Amino acid sequence: MPRIPAPDSAACLAAAARQQQLTKPAGSLGKLEELAITLAGLQGRDIPLPLKPAITVFAGDHGVCAEGVSAYPPEVTAAMVANFVHGGAAISVLARANQARLEVVDAGVAADLAALPVVHAKVRAGSGNIRREPAMSAKQCAAALEVGRMAARRAIADGASLLIAGDMGIGNTTPSAALICRLTGHRPEAIVGRGTGVGDQALHLKCQVVADALARVGSAPLDGITLLAELGGLEIAAIAGFYLEGAAQGVPLLLDGFISTAAALAAQAIAPDITPWLLASHCSQETGHALALASLGLTPLIDFGLRLGEGSGAALALPLLQQAIALHAGMATFAEAGVAGKSAP
Ligand SMILES: Cc1cc2ncn([C@H]3O[C@H](COP(=O)(O)O)[C@@H](O)[C@H]3O)c2cc1C
Numbered sequence: 001m002p003r004i005p006a007p008d009s010a011a012c013l014a015a016a017a018r019q020q021q022l023t024k025p026a027g028s029l030g031k032l033e034e035l036a037i038t039l040a041g042l043q044g045r046d047i048p049l050p051l052k053p054a055i056t057v058f059a060g061d062h063g064v065c066a067e068g069v070s071a072y073p074p075e076v077t078a079a080m081v082a083n084f085v086h087g088g089a090a091i092s093v094l095a096r097a098n099q100a101r102l103e104v105v106d107a108g109v110a111a112d113l114a115a116l117p118v119v120h121a122k123v124r125a126g127s128g129n130i131r132r133e134p135a136m137s138a139k140q141c142a143a144a145l146e147v148g149r150m151a152a153r154r155a156i157a158d159g160a161s162l163l164i165a166g167d168m169g170i171g172n173t174t175p176s177a178a179l180i181c182r183l184t185g186h187r188p189e190a191i192v193g194r195g196t197g198v199g200d201q202a203l204h205l206k207c208q209v210v211a212d213a214l215a216r217v218g219s220a221p222l223d224g225i226t227l228l229a230e231l232g233g234l235e236i237a238a239i240a241g242f243y244l245e246g247a248a249q250g251v252p253l254l255l256d257g258f259i260s261t262a263a264a265l266a267a268q269a270i271a272p273d274i275t276p277w278l279l280a281s282h283c284s285q286e287t288g289h290a291l292a293l294a295s296l297g298l299t300p301l302i303d304f305g306l307r308l309g310e311g312s313g314a315a316l317a318l319p320l321l322q323q324a325i326a327l328h329a330g331m332a333t334f335a336e337a338g339v340a341g342k343s344a345p
């Protein structure tokens with residue numbers, strides 16, 4: 001496991017001092033100030049550079065769909081992968097709007113995607129049904145983590161200075177909820193949500209499925225990789241690997257919604273030093289997302305009622321990060337502008 005560096009606290013201090021000098025009442029840019037200071041620490045620069053974002057969408061299918069936990073059929077996963085590369089999905093549009101590199105990785109889609117221009121890294125054709133069996137073997141989980149690590153290496157080699165992981169996998173809010181329950185200690189009723197929009201009966205069933213998966217795994221302490229293999233999914237494990245490699249290379253990670261946050265919790269269980277590299281973008285409408293973010297100690301930037309995944313909420317928040325940096329870098333100081341600073345204590 002590569003070592004994860006700590007952010008540069010001297011750069012944070014220098015950035016905080018600069019914020020006090022910029023031509024505005026102290027603290028008046030609110031969260032934009034905190035963001036600029038955090039990004040200074042993560043980049044190791046008093047004045048961070050504009051971000052070069054890379055978005056990687058990881059796709060995988062889920063055996064647990066057999067239990068009736070999603071409002072959509074599993075075939076949608078493969079069809080949406082085609083939609084990503086043909087430019088018609090929400091994340092395709094948001095990647096273009098933000099001039100972000102977009103890569104799509106097949107980590108474990110059930111269908112054959114050979115004809116599509118995606119990264120072919122299928123570890124297996126869909127996960128096991130977590131209510132009744134492990135999602136995958138330990139060996140497959142290690143392979144899925146490596147799929148994500150390789151994707152992060154490609155993005156960083158291409159110049160990325162901010163990583164966004166997206167997810168596509170019908171059924172994946174169920175394993176995500178199971179992971180979040182197990183890693184935060186919350187009960188299924190506090191975490192399980194409607195995903196793509198299931199009704200009351202299916203929501204009740206989904207809670208039971210998650211409770212059964214948790215009971216199957218038992219309460220003895222288990223490491224993060226074992227939990228991903230038992231309760232996760234192929235794209236979820238790949239996202240965890242993507243985050244672990246990004247942090248190891250000192251690149252900030254902008255989380256998306258429920259699924260990516262579940263993957264981040266698993267990555268944190270594997271390597272606690274990842275925590276300062278995680279940034280929250282938005283609060284998903286999915287029930288347990290706010291609690292999952294709180295467990296990571298993160299405050300989301302926006303709450304737009306999104307419940308999509310794909311990396312969409314993270315992409316949407318990108319302009320806020322870019323503008324936090326632009327203000328920090330581009331505003332004049334009181335001395336430069338000849339404006340009088342604060343007079344009263
Ligand atoms: C057309 C369509 C596009 C999507 N893009 C992301 N998701 C999202 O919804 C799914 C998770 O919800 P559940 O657990 O209820 O199946 C994942 O594929 C997630 O990426 C989509 C879902 C659909 C139907």
Ligand SMILES: O=C(O)c1cccnc1
Nearest residue numbers: 195257258284307308309
């Ligand atoms: O928050 C998410 O990422 C999410 C929520 C519902 C369905 N798909 C994704």
